[in-house]
Amino acid sequence: MIISAAIAKGGTGKSTLLRALASVALKRGYAVTLIDGDVRQNMSRWGQMLKEAGNRPETLQLVSATTPREILKAAELHNGERSVVLIDTEGTTNDNLMAGLFASDIVVVPIFFALDDVTAAIQITDHYIPLAVETRGRPLPAVFVLTKQTIIDAKARALSELRAIIQANGTPIAQHALQNRVAYRDLQSGQTLYSPDQPDAKAIAESEGVFDDVLKTFTEAMRQAA
Numbered sequence: 636m637i638i639s640a641a642i643a644k645g646g647t648g649k650s651t652l653l654r655a656l657a658s659v660a661l662k663r664g665y666a667v668t669l670i671d672g673d674v675r676q677n678m679s680r681w682g683q684m685l686k687e688a689g690n691r692p693e694t695l696q697l698v699s700a701t702t703p704r705e706i707l708k709a710a711e712l713h714n715g716e717r718s719v720v721l722i723d724t725e726g727t728t729n730d731n732l733m734a735g736l737f738a739s740d741i742v743v744v745p746i747f748f749a750l751d752d753v754t755a756a757i758q759i760t761d762h763y764i765p766l767a768v769e770t771r772g773r774p775l776p777a778v779f780v781l782t783k784q785t786i787i788d789a790k791a792r793a794l795s796e797l798r799a800i801i802q803a804n805g806t807p808i809a810q811h812a813l814q815n816r817v818a819y820r821d822l823q824s825g826q827t828l829y830s831p832d833q834p835d836a837k838a839i840a841e842s843e844g845v846f847d848d849v850l851k852t853f854t855e856a857m858r859q860a861a
């Protein structure tokens with residue numbers, strides 16, 4: 636299973652969402668490959684930090700892939716029955732983003748409630764995904780995942796318009812969302828969701844929920860396409 640996180644907007648939580656999904660997939664016993672297609676190589680740095688902290692599972696591989704060709708090659712090489720391949724790209728429109736889409740079985744689009752982010756999310760589903768589908772000739776399901784949610788996001792009336800735009804898009808929205816939590820910030824250090832002495836049970840529960848939502852969306856999309 637190959638999953639890419641894509642949105643041509645910086646800081647919406649792509650890398651964080653992928654680290655959370657990687658944590659869950661490792662816990663579930665999958666071999667996980669994280670393909671770092673971001674020139675800044677933050678994902679590779681995470682792998683290094685995990686190793687230094689003694690928290691790097693043996694079944695986690697990091698692959699630095701800074702060109703579209705490298706991304707495609709790595710995705711093909713590491714894909715398998717009991718494996719999860721996660722592709723991280725930069726928050727900008729470039730060939731690596733397209734390569735990530737082209738290679739994937741499903742795309743997760745993290746959405747933070749702000750107009751720019753919602754616009755960028757819709758650009759992915761309405762423009763870039765159709766382009767990838769046309770080129771490769773097979774469907775590419777996507778799922779929106781709300782991230783960095785706060786109590787304000789759930790209540791603010793000003794956000795209802797953004798919510799309506801997302802809902803009208805027709806792309807499924809993961810039932811579970813990632814709240815704004817310190818546990819996710821800590822994924823920038825040498826931690827997985829499960830490695831701290833006192834893991835954040837809520838972060839784990841919602842990340843496991845998002846992982847299941849992604850798998851479910853994929854299965855459902857394949858069933859419909861068949």
Ligand SMILES: Nc1ncnc2c1ncn2[C@@H]1O[C@H](COP(=O)(O)OP(=O)(O)OP(=O)(O)O)[C@@H](O)[C@H]1O
Pocket residue numbers: 644645646647648649650651652673724725726727782783784813814815816817819820821823
């Ligand atoms: N659910 C969350 N709770 C708290 N902080 C979060 C959450 N998701 C992301 N962050 C923080 O927000 C910042 C941006 O997140 P992240 O690096 O995942 O975004 P990104 O989309 O990968 O950005 P870029 O496009 O620059 O690669 C980071 O400091 C990260 O720790």
Ligand SMILES: [Mg+2]
Pocket residue numbers: 649650651673677723724725726
């Ligand atoms: Mg990132």
